[in-house]
Amino acid sequence: MxxxxxxxxxxxxxxxxxxxxxxxxxxxxxxxxxxxxxxxxxxxxxxxxxxxxxxxxxxxxxxxxxxxxxxxxxxxxxxxxxxxxxxxxxxxxxxxxxxxxxxxxxxxxxxxxxxFGNGKEFVIVSHIDLNGLTPITQKIGTFRTYGKILQILEKINSIAQGNGGVAQYLGGDNILVLLPDSNYEDLVTKMISTDDLKAGIAIANKARDAMKLAAEALHEIRVTRNKRIVKKSFL
Incomplete structure (x- = not known):
């Protein structure tokens, strides 16, 4: 939970x-x-x-x-x-x-x-990143780039909220998604399917640890360049 x-x-x-x-x-x-x-x-x-x-x-x-x-x-x-x-x-x-x-x-x-509440607590997050944002910004400008990101955020958030999750824009090309504990990998695959996106997924006892792991997963994707999703866990 x-x-x-x-x-x-x-x-x-x-x-x-x-x-x-x-x-x-x-x-x-x-x-x-x-x-x-x-x-x-x-x-x-x-x-x-x-x-x-x-x-x-x-x-x-x-x-x-x-x-x-x-x-x-x-x-x-x-x-x-x-x-x-x-x-x-x-x-x-x-x-x-x-x-x-x-x-x-x-x-x-x-x-x-x-x-309130008692139970086993943990956090599942995905850190989603738009590829090539800097050259896009240099080509079309900050305002139109932001509009593009908002369109992507709306799609991701629709998928997330439809399954009990939440998507949040963190600035730049970064979108954080709080995920439910069922079918979350399938949800992330769906979220990044139609845009030039990559995603780190992480599970940890606390939010800060989960976000750190998700950032590490994204870094692994950037280095290896052979995956669009990498998952890591502290549990």
């Missing part, structure tokens, strides 16, 4: 409306600082923060303890302009874990956390 944690900044939208109309730069600056520190402390414990949106932060938190999650919450709380709370739960797929965490969050008091 995979653990997902959600941190809610309570009343974040209302806060943005109190700082005037010359505010977007301040919002972006605040978000960047919170994300940077949340990522720093989460990866210290082996987790990883997904940059989905900033009023709600999503953490891949398998095998993080309640005390470690509390420390992450305290760091975010020290930087957030509003009160925060954290909900953490398990599921057999990433989407189920997220839904389970969401089901508790409204009952958690500001400044507190809820750590």
């Amino acid at each position: 995979i653990r997902i944690s959600i941190i809610e900044q309570i009343g974040y939208r209302e806060w943005t409306e109190t700082i005037g109309t010359d505010r977007e730069w301040k919002i972006q600056e605040t978000q960047a600082k919170i994300y940077q520190e949340a990522q720093r402390i989460a990866t210290k414990f082996g987790g990883f923060v997904l940059p989905l949106r900033y009023d709600y932060m999503t953490i891949i938190s398998s095998n993080l303890t309640e005390d470690e999650e509390k420390e992450i919450l305290e760091v975010v709380s020290s930087l957030s302009p509003v009160a925060v709370r954290l909900s953490s739960d398990l599921g057999t797929t990433p989407l189920e874990s997220e839904n389970n965490a969401w089901s508790h969050i409204s009952s958690i008091e500001p400044g507190k956390l809820g750590h």
